[in-house]
Amino acid sequence: MKRLVAFVSAAALGLTVMLPATAFADPEDLVPAQTYVPAGEAQTLVANQYDAAPLIRDSFSAEILKPPEPPQFTGTPIAGILTTWGCSAPVNDGFGPRESGMHNGIDVMCGHGTTVVASAAGTVIESELGGSWGQYIKIDHGGGIATLYSHLIEGSQMVAVGQVVAAGEPIGLVGATGNASVSHLHFEVWVDGIRVDPIPWLP
Structure with a gap:
């Protein structure tokens, strides 16, 4: 047992x-x-x-950045302010983002030595040589509107700061000074200190 x-x-x-x-x-x-x-x-x-333990990479976020957008003028272009083009030729490069940044004007492909004229009556407020614009002229048309003409031939300016000019009056000659690979007119329109697309403003 x-x-x-x-x-x-x-x-x-x-x-x-x-x-x-x-x-x-x-x-x-x-x-x-x-x-x-x-x-x-x-x-x-x-x-x-x-839930699975978070990975280290989950605490970071990746964002593909778009090209920087330019400040926009919210008003409607004022008809009749600009009465003529600085020179007459096709536009090769328009206003807007570029791979390397922002193109704040339009490139009018006038030939070397072509006469550039004021797009509207106004007062010359800048006439200088230097920087990416090279030889340039800026004209105040009143009401916060201004135009800028750049890449002119060095020393070709025909106006001085403080001078009053009429629409269509010669102000300089097309060149390739500053940041330009070929001769052309880089043209800008400023509204209250902000650069805007010139095309809607031109006749």
Whole structure:
């Protein structure tokens, strides 16, 4: 009898030792066993209820920047302020963003030495040589409106600061000074200190 009791106790002890750990785990912690789903039937994937630990990169954001937009003049161009083009030729490069930045005017492809005229009556407020404009002239037309003519031939200016000019009056000659690869007139329109697209302002 003692041998039988000892055998039963040993068997029970062995059974306890051999049981898998899942037999003692909380049922809520168990992952359901996978079941076979016949081909052609819908399958379902159950994700862990806890979110994965965030990666370091998730704490940063990447943004593809658009070319910088120029300040916009919200008013309507005033008809009749500019009565003529600085010179007559096709526009090669318009107003707007470029790969390297912002083109704040239009490039009128007049030939080297072509006479540039004032687009409207006004007073010359700048006549200088230097920077990306090269030789340039700026004219104030009143009411916050101004025009700028650049890349002129060095020393070709025909007007001086403070001089009053009429629309169509010669002010200089087309050149390639400053940041210009070929001769042309870079023409800008300023409204209250902001450069705007000249095309809507021109006749």
